[in-house]
Every structure is written in structure tokens, then in C-alpha cells.
Amino acid sequence: MAQILNGREVVDAVNERLRAEVLLLKEKGITPTLGIIRVGAKVEDVSYEKGAIKCAESIGVDVKKYLFKESITQEQLLNVIAAINLDLTVHGVILFRPLPDHIDDNTIRKALLACKDVDGITDQSMAGVYTGTDLGYPPCTPRACIEILDHYGIDITGKTVAVIGRSLVVGRPAAMMVLEKNGTPVICHTKTEDMETICRNADVLIVSAGQAKAIGAEYLSEKQVVIDVGINMTEDGKLCGDVDFEAAQSIVKAITPVPGGVGKVTTSLLMMHVIDAAKKTI
Amino acid sequence: MAQILNGREVVDAVNERLRAEVLLLKEKGITPTLGIIRVGAKVEDVSYEKGAIKCAESIGVDVKKYLFKESITQEQLLNVIAAINLDLTVHGVILFRPLPDHIDDNTIRKALLACKDVDGITDQSMAGVYTGTDLGYPPCTPRACIEILDHYGIDITGKTVAVIGRSLVVGRPAAMMVLEKNGTPVICHTKTEDMETICRNADVLIVSAGQAKAIGAEYLSEKQVVIDVGINMTEDGKLCGDVDFEAAQSIVKAITPVPGGVGKVTTSLLMMHVIDAAKKTI
The missing domain is CATH 3.40.50.720 (NAD(P)-binding Rossmann-like Domain)
Structure with missing residues (x-):
């Protein structure tokens, strides 16, 4: 019978390492913080968000939620991203996609700073994973x-x-x-x-x-x-x-x-x- | 015996297509123009440049040369690229690399507009070839x-x-x-x-x-x-x-x-x- 590669076991090992890193960061006055941008309330998005928040809590990562109705305009969403880009207390961002039809995915992706693109959606992150260089983050x-x-x-x-x-x-x-x-x-x-x-x-x-x-x-x-x-x-x-x-x-x-x-x-x-x-x- | 896939035959077919496209562009008042940036005079760079100029001439593409001594500073080279980015009469740019040690390759690559990056050196071109989208150009x-x-x-x-x-x-x-x-x-x-x-x-x-x-x-x-x-x-x-x-x-x-x-x-x-x-x- 095949060996079972148990996700829980990997999570436990990774999270233990991450908890130690978070402690070191907090000693330096930095609380790693994830921004979650969600437009609408798709079941799978909400479910992923819950899992992420639970994981963040167990590690000591803070979460800031940016929740919007489907009626948000592209300009409003761009303003949110611009504010997050400037916000030194938010280190990484995930953004649930696909976005509503009236919002252009490319325009939104381009707006996010690569250094905060922890889910690998920007062109720089794509270039980073393709070239194997430290540019943005992979998915x-x-x-x-x-x-x-x-x-x-x-x-x-x-x-x-x-x-x-x-x-x-x-x-x-x-x-x-x-x-x-x-x-x-x-x-x-x-x-x-x-x-x-x-x-x-x-x-x-x-x-x-x-x-x-x-x-x-x-x-x-x-x-x-x-x-x-x-x-x-x-x-x-x-x-x-x-x-x-x-x-x-x-x-x-x-x-x-x-x-x-x-x-x-x-x-x-x-x-x-x-x-x-x-x-x-x- | 293997069939020989003859580069010359491919070139002839491609160049014929390209000549027709150049004619159409010239009718609209546009002469496709390649900018060649060369720092120093490495034998292989000069040789490639000659080939490119010959090919350009035979198709009807113009070439503008930007030739510099190895002593050019990074700032000066960045100024050249900034000027080319703004120059509507130069449509594409190649830049011979590696550059001299005192010039940072990443900084130079980042300076070039992806829409003029006809040799695929920018991050956007990398992302374009990786994602299969129309962003910059592949090598x-x-x-x-x-x-x-x-x-x-x-x-x-x-x-x-x-x-x-x-x-x-x-x-x-x-x-x-x-x-x-x-x-x-x-x-x-x-x-x-x-x-x-x-x-x-x-x-x-x-x-x-x-x-x-x-x-x-x-x-x-x-x-x-x-x-x-x-x-x-x-x-x-x-x-x-x-x-x-x-x-x-x-x-x-x-x-x-x-x-x-x-x-x-x-x-x-x-x-x-x-x-x-x-x-x-x-």
C-alpha cells in the first residue's frame, strides 16, 4: 500500500516554523498582516477566507478584511488597492477572483505592488516564478x-x-x-x-x-x-x-x-x- | 537521409511577408524602426548588428544606432532608454548584454517599455511568454x-x-x-x-x-x-x-x-x- 503524504503533518511542521518567525518579527515591532479583498460573497471565497483566518490566527498573523458588494466600481477598487499599497501595516494581499464583469481583471492585477502580491497574481510574480528569481510570489x-x-x-x-x-x-x-x-x-x-x-x-x-x-x-x-x-x-x-x-x-x-x-x-x-x-x- | 530544414528558405518566406507589411505601414506614414543600443564593441555583438542591419534593409525597416563606450555610466544609459521610450519614431529596441560590470542589468531591463522590448528582456515580456499573452515580446x-x-x-x-x-x-x-x-x-x-x-x-x-x-x-x-x-x-x-x-x-x-x-x-x-x-x- 502507498505511503500517505499527510497534509496535516506538513501543516503542523510548517506552522511551527512560521510561529517562531512571527515571534521574532513581533519582537521587532512587526505583526505580519494579510489583507483579504473580497467582492461579493461566493461560497468558496468565504470558505477559503475562513480557513485562511483560522490558519493566520494559529500562527499569529493578523488579518484585515476589505469586503465589498458586487456593485463596487473599478475605480473604487483601484483606490482600495492604492491605499493598501501605501499601508505599511499590511504586508500581503489576496484578492478573490474572478471579479464581477464590470471590473477589468488586468487593470486590477496591475495595480497591486508585487512585493505585497502573496498569491502570485501580478505580472512581476509571473515573471518571478518563470525566471526563478525573487520577484513577487508564486501561487x-x-x-x-x-x-x-x-x-x-x-x-x-x-x-x-x-x-x-x-x-x-x-x-x-x-x-x-x-x-x-x-x-x-x-x-x-x-x-x-x-x-x-x-x-x-x-x-x-x-x-x-x-x-x-x-x-x-x-x-x-x-x-x-x-x-x-x-x-x-x-x-x-x-x-x-x-x-x-x-x-x-x-x-x-x-x-x-x-x-x-x-x-x-x-x-x-x-x-x-x-x-x-x-x-x-x- | 533526413530532410534538411533550411533556414534560408524560412527567411525568404518570412521576409516576403514582412516586406508587404512594411509597405502597408509606409503607406500610412509609418516606417518601422529598430533601435540598437550597443555598449562597447564585442565581436559577436558587432557581427549580430551587421546581420540585423542587412536584414532590416532588405525588408525596409529603419535602424537607429545608439553606440557607446564601455565607460558610459548607468545614469547616462538610463537617460538614453528614457529618450527612446518617448521617441515615437523608434518602435523596438535591442540592447546587447551582458553590460559592463558597473551597470546593473536589472535596473536597465526595468527601464525599457515592454511595448518596445522586441527582444524579450523585460519582466513583462517574460510574463507574456510564460502566460501566453500579448505582453511585450518573446526572445x-x-x-x-x-x-x-x-x-x-x-x-x-x-x-x-x-x-x-x-x-x-x-x-x-x-x-x-x-x-x-x-x-x-x-x-x-x-x-x-x-x-x-x-x-x-x-x-x-x-x-x-x-x-x-x-x-x-x-x-x-x-x-x-x-x-x-x-x-x-x-x-x-x-x-x-x-x-x-x-x-x-x-x-x-x-x-x-x-x-x-x-x-x-x-x-x-x-x-x-x-x-x-x-x-x-x-
Whole structure:
């Protein structure tokens, strides 16, 4: 049976490190603070926000909420961001997207300072993750994948890592982070031919296919480590990943469960970015 | 014997298209103009510059040269860039790098407007190539690789494309462009394990290994298309690529020669970017 890569265990280790860092910052008079900008009240946004606040509290990070009705104008939202950019007491910002149709996503993204972009939405953060330089922040989800590998001592140097999905929030940044770790990324997507063979030959799979149980036995092999980024709801109302967990468990070497895997780690990485942004203000 | 993917043939086709576009622009009173900033007089810079000017002349693109001694200060160079940014008659800029040690590369890169960054050195251009959006310009060399594939009708949709090398001027942008073409990129590098097998299993190789004849028969297979980005000098003073051309020729389906392959096409792509930048000013 596969080793279970337990998100909770990673969170505990990361949060312990972060608590110590927050204490040091507070001794210097700095309380790392996350700004949350939410327009409207989508169920998933509110749910993520609750998780983030809980995580922040447990680490000692402050949260400032900027909540608006869907009717907020683009200009008003730009003013909010401009104020946050100038506010030395807010170190990092997340902004729930997609925004309402009357607000231009590009204009809003451009307004945020890269040094406060702890969720990797600005062009500078994109350039940073692409070039492997310290510019802005990468998105939290792919960084959570790498953190899980690191926590369990899984060295990907030289290894083939098949990344399934090419989105800007998971697939592409994950591939770039794999490269930074000296792994060999293969970016697979819906058009990829013979993805089964490519995946079976890979040492690690990072799966963000966006479809419940899309990755079954035919993609898997015994020496593999599988990181499942997917979060889907089954017909009977249970959460499941993009990997067929039951099938995978009896084939691969190690796998993250859903729930309790990558998703759990993501908010801790967000806090890591906020704390890093706070440190850089010293 | 492998089909030879002839750079000259691609150049002729691209330049013909570009000449027609320049004529249309000139009818509107716009002469696409490339600014060349050169500090010092390195042999390879001067040689590239000559090639670019020749290519520009044959297409009808104007060139303005900004030539400086190595003693130019950072501030002076920043002033030059600021003036070019404001100059509506210069549509695109290339800047030979590395710059002298007393000039900070990052500061200079940041100073250039992305809309004039026809050689893809700004963060915005990096973000553009990474996200696949129309922001700045990609570097010319990887775009030349894609242009060669396009010219010869080689459709990489779904195909595995092994990119050898992970630099910001070739490997990474080439991988991102492969993705935009719906190919499946594998980014290989010096730490990659069993690169021979990865390459043999790939449908296309884009080779930027930085070493003469580094890629021999053990990396090649018969259905492959090989794009050789390398330019090296052999002991007897001849140019050669990163692929062992003699070995490859009797194995693979198609290959670019060196000289006469990718290198030839690069300056035409630079002109394509300048013309595009000029069009956008309308």
C-alpha cells in the first residue's frame, strides 16, 4: 500500500516554523498582516477566507478584511488597492477572483505592488516564478505541492515530474518550481498524446486535471509519488481528487489524499509568503 | 537521409511577408524602426548588428544606432532608454548584454517599455511568454524555432517536444511556446536523469545544450524532427551545432543545419517584432 503524504503533518511542521518567525518579527515591532479583498460573497471565497483566518490566527498573523458588494466600481477598487499599497501595516494581499464583469481583471492585477502580491497574481510574480528569481510570489497551491515533497524528503533532482494541467495557478508554476528543484518537468494537458505512457514513465505526478478521478491505474506505476491537486465533489457529496485514490493506493509508492492533502497546506504557504513580505520591510 | 530544414528558405518566406507589411505601414506614414543600443564593441555583438542591419534593409525597416563606450555610466544609459521610450519614431529596441560590470542589468531591463522590448528582456515580456499573452515580446531565437516548424508544416499539437536547456533566452521560452502550440514540452537540463531515453521518445528535439555535438545517436530516433539552436566553433575553425549532424542525418526525419538553420531565422523574427510594435502604434 502507498505511503500517505499527510497534509496535516506538513501543516503542523510548517506552522511551527512560521510561529517562531512571527515571534521574532513581533519582537521587532512587526505583526505580519494579510489583507483579504473580497467582492461579493461566493461560497468558496468565504470558505477559503475562513480557513485562511483560522490558519493566520494559529500562527499569529493578523488579518484585515476589505469586503465589498458586487456593485463596487473599478475605480473604487483601484483606490482600495492604492491605499493598501501605501499601508505599511499590511504586508500581503489576496484578492478573490474572478471579479464581477464590470471590473477589468488586468487593470486590477496591475495595480497591486508585487512585493505585497502573496498569491502570485501580478505580472512581476509571473515573471518571478518563470525566471526563478525573487520577484513577487508564486501561487500558493503549486508551492504547497513542493512543500509536501520537501517535508517527506522526496528529492526530485534529475527526476521526471509529469505536471498534468497547464493553468497559471497550478500547472505552469508547478513546472517552473520543479525546474528550480532541478527536476525535469513535462507539462501535459488535454491535447497531449499518449499521456498514459508519459505519466507511467514519470517519477512524480502533480495532477491538476480538473476532473474527478481522471487519473486511473493506466497512468500509474509502482515507483511513483503522486501529488493530487484536484478537489471535486462526488455524486454522493464527498470530496475527491483528480486521481482515482483507491486504484492508486495499491499501485504507487506515495500519494496525497483528498481531502487532507495539498489543499490543507495551501493556506500555510500563504502565511509563509505574508511573513516573508513582512520580513522584507525590515 | 533526413530532410534538411533550411533556414534560408524560412527567411525568404518570412521576409516576403514582412516586406508587404512594411509597405502597408509606409503607406500610412509609418516606417518601422529598430533601435540598437550597443555598449562597447564585442565581436559577436558587432557581427549580430551587421546581420540585423542587412536584414532590416532588405525588408525596409529603419535602424537607429545608439553606440557607446564601455565607460558610459548607468545614469547616462538610463537617460538614453528614457529618450527612446518617448521617441515615437523608434518602435523596438535591442540592447546587447551582458553590460559592463558597473551597470546593473536589472535596473536597465526595468527601464525599457515592454511595448518596445522586441527582444524579450523585460519582466513583462517574460510574463507574456510564460502566460501566453500579448505582453511585450518573446526572445527571437525560440520564436525562430517555432517559425521553422510552422514553415515546414510540422504540427506539434499533442506531440512530445524535448527542450534541452533551461535558459531564459532559449529553453524556458521555447517550452512555453511549445505549450501555446499545444505540444507537450519536457524541459531537460544538465541534472536530467536518463536524458537519452527522454529524447529518443520525443517527437521533436529543440537543442540548446551549449556544447558542440553534445547530442549524438543515443538521443535520436527515426521519427524525430531536430531543431539545433547551438552555434559552436570546432577546432578547425568551422561552425557546428549542439547536435552531431553527421550522426543525426542518417537517423532522424528532419533536422536544421548549423550554420544555415535557426541562427539565420532569428533576425527576421526580430524584424517581425519591430513591425508588430510599429503596427500597434496605429
